[in-house]
Amino acid sequence: MELNLLKESNDYKYYELFIGPNHPGIEGNFSYVLKMKGHSVEEVTPDPGLLHRGFEKLMERRLWTQNLALIPRICVPEPDVNEVAYCLGVEHMMGIDVPKRAQYIRVIVLELARIASFLFGMSGLGGTTGHYTSVQWLIGDRDYILDLFEWLTGGRVYHIYQYPGGVKNDLPEGWLDKLSDFLDYLEKRLPEYDKFIFKNPIIQKRTVGLGYISAEDAIENGLTGPNLRASGVMYDIRKAQPYLVYSELDFDIPKTGDGDAFSRVLQRRLELSESIKILRQCIEQIPEGPHRTKVPNPFQFRVPKGSYYSKVESSRGEFGYYIVSDGDVKPYRVYVRGPSYSIGLYYATKALVGMRIEDVPVWIHTTDMCPPDFDR
Amino acid sequence: MGSQDIEKKNGFAPIVGLKYLFKKPHTIRYPKEDLEVFPVSGNSPNYRGFHTNDLEKCIGCGNCARICPTDAVTMVESTDVRPTNKFAKTVRPVFDYGRCCFCAQCVDVCPTGSLQMSRDYIHTFHPDLSIPVEDEPEIVSKDFIWRADMSRSKNPGYVRNESNKFDKVLNFERIEPKKADPDKRKISFSKYVQIYSKEEASKEASRCLGCGACVEACPNELHIPEYISAISKQDPQESLEWIYKRNPLPLICGEVCTHQCEEACVVGIQGEPLAIRWLKAFSASNVDDYLKTAKITLPKFNGKKLAAVGGGPASLSFGYYARLLGYDVTIYEAEEKLGGAMMWGIPIYRLPKEEMMKDINAILSTGINVHLKTKVGKDIKFEDLMNSYDAVFIGVGNSKPMTLKIKGEDLNGVMQGLTFMHMVNDGSLKDLKGKKVVVVGGGNVAMDVARSSVRLGAQVTIVYRRRIEDMPADPEEIEEAREEGVKIVEMGVPVEIRGKSSVETFEYAVASLVPDPSGGRPKPVVDDRSPHITLSVDYVIAAIGQTPSLDFVPAEIQQKIGFDGRSVPVDEYGHTKVKGLFCGGDASNSRQDIISAIGSGLRAAKGVDLYLAKEEKHV
Numbered sequence: 001m002e003l004n005l006l007k008e009s010n011d012y013k014y015y016e017l018f019i020g021p022n023h024p025g026i027e028g029n030f031s032y033v034l035k036m037k038g039h040s041v042e043e044v045t046p047d048p049g050l051l052h053r054g055f056e057k058l059m060e061r062r063l064w065t066q067n068l069a070l071i072p073r074i075c076v077p078e079p080d081v082n083e084v085a086y087c088l089g090v091e092h093m094m095g096i097d098v099p100k101r102a103q104y105i106r107v108i109v110l111e112l113a114r115i116a117s118f119l120f121g122m123s124g125l126g127g128t129t130g131h132y133t134s135v136q137w138l139i140g141d142r143d144y145i146l147d148l149f150e151w152l153t154g155g156r157v158y159h160i161y162q163y164p165g166g167v168k169n170d171l172p173e174g175w176l177d178k179l180s181d182f183l184d185y186l187e188k189r190l191p192e193y194d195k196f197i198f199k200n201p202i203i204q205k206r207t208v209g210l211g212y213i214s215a216e217d218a219i220e221n222g223l224t225g226p227n228l229r230a231s232g233v234m235y236d237i238r239k240a241q242p243y244l245v246y247s248e249l250d251f252d253i254p255k256t257g258d259g260d261a262f263s264r265v266l267q268r269r270l271e272l273s274e275s276i277k278i279l280r281q282c283i284e285q286i287p288e289g290p291h292r293t294k295v296p297n298p299f300q301f302r303v304p305k306g307s308y309y310s311k312v313e314s315s316r317g318e319f320g321y322y323i324v325s326d327g328d329v330k331p332y333r334v335y336v337r338g339p340s341y342s343i344g345l346y347y348a349t350k351a352l353v354g355m356r357i358e359d360v361p362v363w364i365h366t367t368d369m370c371p372p373d374f375d376r
Numbered sequence: 377m378g379s380q381d382i383e384k385k386n387g388f389a390p391i392v393g394l395k396y397l398f399k400k401p402h403t404i405r406y407p408k409e410d411l412e413v414f415p416v417s418g419n420s421p422n423y424r425g426f427h428t429n430d431l432e433k434c435i436g437c438g439n440c441a442r443i444c445p446t447d448a449v450t451m452v453e454s455t456d457v458r459p460t461n462k463f464a465k466t467v468r469p470v471f472d473y474g475r476c477c478f479c480a481q482c483v484d485v486c487p488t489g490s491l492q493m494s495r496d497y498i499h500t501f502h503p504d505l506s507i508p509v510e511d512e513p514e515i516v517s518k519d520f521i522w523r524a525d526m527s528r529s530k531n532p533g534y535v536r537n538e539s540n541k542f543d544k545v546l547n548f549e550r551i552e553p554k555k556a557d558p559d560k561r562k563i564s565f566s567k568y569v570q571i572y573s574k575e576e577a578s579k580e581a582s583r584c585l586g587c588g589a590c591v592e593a594c595p596n597e598l599h600i601p602e603y604i605s606a607i608s609k610q611d612p613q614e615s616l617e618w619i620y621k622r623n624p625l626p627l628i629c630g631e632v633c634t635h636q637c638e639e640a641c642v643v644g645i646q647g648e649p650l651a652i653r654w655l656k657a658f659s660a661s662n663v664d665d666y667l668k669t670a671k672i673t674l675p676k677f678n679g680k681k682l683a684a685v686g687g688g689p690a691s692l693s694f695g696y697y698a699r700l701l702g703y704d705v706t707i708y709e710a711e712e713k714l715g716g717a718m719m720w721g722i723p724i725y726r727l728p729k730e731e732m733m734k735d736i737n738a739i740l741s742t743g744i745n746v747h748l749k750t751k752v753g754k755d756i757k758f759e760d761l762m763n764s765y766d767a768v769f770i771g772v773g774n775s776k777p778m779t780l781k782i783k784g785e786d787l788n789g790v791m792q793g794l795t796f797m798h799m800v801n802d803g804s805l806k807d808l809k810g811k812k813v814v815v816v817g818g819g820n821v822a823m824d825v826a827r828s829s830v831r832l833g834a835q836v837t838i839v840y841r842r843r844i845e846d847m848p849a850d851p852e853e854i855e856e857a858r859e860e861g862v863k864i865v866e867m868g869v870p871v872e873i874r875g876k877s878s879v880e881t882f883e884y885a886v887a888s889l890v891p892d893p894s895g896g897r898p899k900p901v902v903d904d905r906s907p908h909i910t911l912s913v914d915y916v917i918a919a920i921g922q923t924p925s926l927d928f929v930p931a932e933i934q935q936k937i938g939f940d941g942r943s944v945p946v947d948e949y950g951h952t953k954v955k956g957l958f959c960g961g962d963a964s965n966s967r968q969d970i971i972s973a974i975g976s977g978l979r980a981a982k983g984v985d986l987y988l989a990k991e992e993k994h995v
Contacts, residue, residue, distance in 0.1 A: 065545070066445040069479035140402035147413045150420040154493075154534045160479045163545070168484075169422065178413060296582030297546050298443055298485060300608045327609070 012038040025361025030371035052375040065298040078117040081314040083162035089310035102166035104286040117315035121368040128361040166292025207262040211363040222342035225317025230267040231259035237313040261366035338373025423533035425497035429524035433490035436465035440482035448475035463640035487642040493534040548647020551580040558859035577658040581608035593640030596975030615659035620670035630657025666738040678702035683765040688716025690771030690961030693977025710751040753928025771961040774922040784873030793919030809833035817919035818847035839868035924963035949983025
C-alpha cells in the first residue's frame, strides 16, 4: 500500500494517515487525520463536519415544539437526553410545573436510555479489539430495551416522547412488569459480561494502562460523565444538582479510579448496575396521577423572554441546552453542549500523541464519544 | 473486580458455551415472525407507521401541513371528496415519505382526529430498471408520495381518538367568561357577561391553531388568526390594529356579533370552539384610542363628496373606509342618535350604549358629517342627494316588520318586535310587572324581546313554529333565555288573537312537522286534528322578521334597481344597477347581521373608489 509519505529518515517513515468513517474503529461519521512516525502518532487533526446538519440554526426556524422532532438526532445512541434537557429548559422559562408521575417516567426513560447507551458503547469496544461475541450479545440485549421503548413511545430509536409539561403518553398497562422482567434478565446476564469482557486477558492487555487521563487533565479539558469519574473526580449532575426526582432516589457513584481505558469501561459497567437500582426504585415509587400538564398548543406556544441553561447527565456526560428566547413562537437561539465535544475534538489532539496506531480505535471507543455532538 | 482479575484458563470453557446452542435466538425474522412483547403481537400498539386519513372526517384545514417539521405534507385539491360540513375544504393532505420523519406531530394537531398513524411500516420500492433515468421522478412520486387514505389501514397505531382527546397537545375546553347568575341578571338591565381578564384572554387565545377556517366563514373576512395570536402574546394593541383593518366597530362586534367564525372553528369539531367574539371584546375594551393604536393616518380630502342614508353599521363602516380613501362623507339619520338597529334593536344588557358610542365616536372623529333627525324623502329629497353628491350609499336596514297575518292583529297590546325594542331602549316602556307576554318567533330579535320583557317583570312565553333546534337564534341566547325563566312552546302556529279593545287571549295550534325532502328545515303543518291551545295574555309581540323599506326612493329608481320588496340586488362591491347608487347592510345582504353590514360597507367604499376612478377616466 502506498503511504501518504511526508518524509523518510533512516529509522522511520513519516506519513499522513486518514482514519475516517469507513474505518470500523471510529465512531460514526467523523475522522482524524494523523501524522505518523512509524507506528506512533505524532500529531492529530480532528476533521469533523461530515455529519453537520445545522441543528442549532434549524431550531431557530421552527416552532418550539416542532424542534422536539429534530433534537433527538443530535445524539443517536441516546436521544432522550436531548428531549429531556430541552423540555426542562423550556419548562423552567415558562414556569411550568411537571407532575410527579411525568418526572418519574422521565427518569425511567433516561435510565433505560443510559443502559442502552452503555451496552452500545461496550459492544463498540468489542468491535475494536476483535471480540465480536460482546458486539452480538450486547447489541442483542439492547434490542430488548428498544422493544420497551417502542411499546412506550411508538418509536424504537427516536422516541419523540417528551413534551413540555410532561410526556406524551402514560405508561401502557403491563409495561412496568415487562420492564421489571427485563431488569431481572439483564442482571442475570451481567456476570457473563464481566466474565467475557472484564476478566478477558485480551481486553485487559489492550486497555489496562492505556490512555491515562489524570484528574487535573480531565477537569482542565472539560471532560464530564464516566470519563471524568474514571479519573477519580466524583462529579455527577444527578448528585451535584439533582434534577427531576433524582434527589428522592438512592444510588451511588461507583469509584474505579485510575483513569486508564480499562477503568473508563469498568466505570460504565458499574454505573449500569446503579441504573438498574434506580429503575427498580422508580418501579416501586412511581405515583399515580396525570402524566402531563396543559400547555398552549404548538402554534401559540410562546416562551417568555429570557435565557436558561438546562443540563442533564447523559451516559457520556453533561448534555446541556442553552436556550434564548425573545418571547416569540420560535427560539431565538439554542446552543447545544455535547459531552463528546471536549474529549473528541480537543482532548484527543493531546491524548493520542505518542500512542501506537492500533491503540487509537480502542482509546476512541473507551471514551465512548458520539460525533453527532460535534456537528450540531 | 479489577484489572488484576483475570479469568484463569479453563479446559471446560468451550463446553460452557454449548448451552447457548439451545437458547432461543434474539433475532426476529420479520415478516415471518412478530415481536411478542406487546399485548398485540406485531409491533407496538401505538407505533408511528404510515398515515391513514378518514376522508369522511377530514375537513382540509391544513394544520398537519403547517406543523410538519420536515415539510413532508402538502395539501392537494381532491376532486373525489365531499366537504364534510359547510365550512370544510376539499383539499386533503398528501405525504412524501422521502421526507417524513414519523414524529406524529401532524396527528397531535389534527382537530378532527381523522389523521392517524398505522402500525404498517414496510415500504418496498421496486424501480423498474428498464425505465430510463429521465422518467424516474414519476416512479418516485408514485411510490413515495401518496394521499393517506389511499392505503387505509385496519391496523391503527398512534391515534388521537375521542377517549384520549383531552390527553394531547390541543386544548378543547373553553375558558368561560364570568357570567352573572340567571336569578340576578333577570332583574336588571346591566350587562351580565364580563369581559375576559388579561390572563383568561391569553389562555383562551392560546387554544387557537391559526388555520384560518374562521376567516372564510366570516362575512367580512377579518384577520382572525392574526389578532388572536396577538392576544395570546398579551398584546391587545397589536390585536386591535389587526381587527381595525377590516372592522371599525370592534367592541360592538365583540359583544353581539353572530360569530359564524365560532361555528367554523376547527377546535369546535371535537371540543368547544374558541370564544373569538369575547376575545375581540377583550382587545377592544383594553384600548382607549382606536385610531392612534391602529396607526391610522387620515389622508387629505380629495374633493369628492359622498352621502350615506341611514346611520347603522353599514353606513358607519362605509363612511369610515371612504374617509380613509379621502372622501368627504355625510351620513343622514332619521332618528336622534346614530347606530340604527344597534341603538334601538339591541337591549343594553347585551350591548351597553356607552360601549357602542366608543366605537361610533372613534369613527366620527375621522371627520364625517352627520345630519341627525333628517329623514331622507321627507326633510331632504332623495333626488337632491343623487344630484349633489358624487355617489350615494343606502344603508337603511330592515325597518318594515313582517306581520302575523291573523285575526286580531290590530288590537291594543299587539306589537312588532322592533317597535317594542325601540320603546324599551328609548325608555318609554318601563314596567311590565305581572303582565303576561307572548313572543312569536325564534330569531335573535325574539330572544331580545323575551329577555327584555323578563327584565321588565313580565311572564314570557315564546311561541315558535318549529323545534328549538331549528331556531335561527344563537344557541346560547336560547339557553340563557330559558335559564331566566322564559317558556318556549315548540311547533306553535298562531291562529287568532282575541279581545275587546286590547288583547285578552292568544290561540295557537300545535303543528306536526313534515321533513323537507330537499334537506332543509322541516315544515310545520296544521290540519284538522291539530290541538288548539288558548293562552290568556296582555301583550302579543311578533318578532318574525322584517324587510327593508325604500319608501324614500322614488318608484322609478326602485324599479330600475330591481327592488322586489325583500332585498336590493347588488354586485360584489354593493353597486346597484343605477350608476353611482350603492347599497349595503340588511337591505342587500342575505345574512342580516352587523358583521355582514360592516363588510358590505367596506366593499361599497372600495366600489365607490373604483367607480369614481372609472368615471374620471371617461371624462
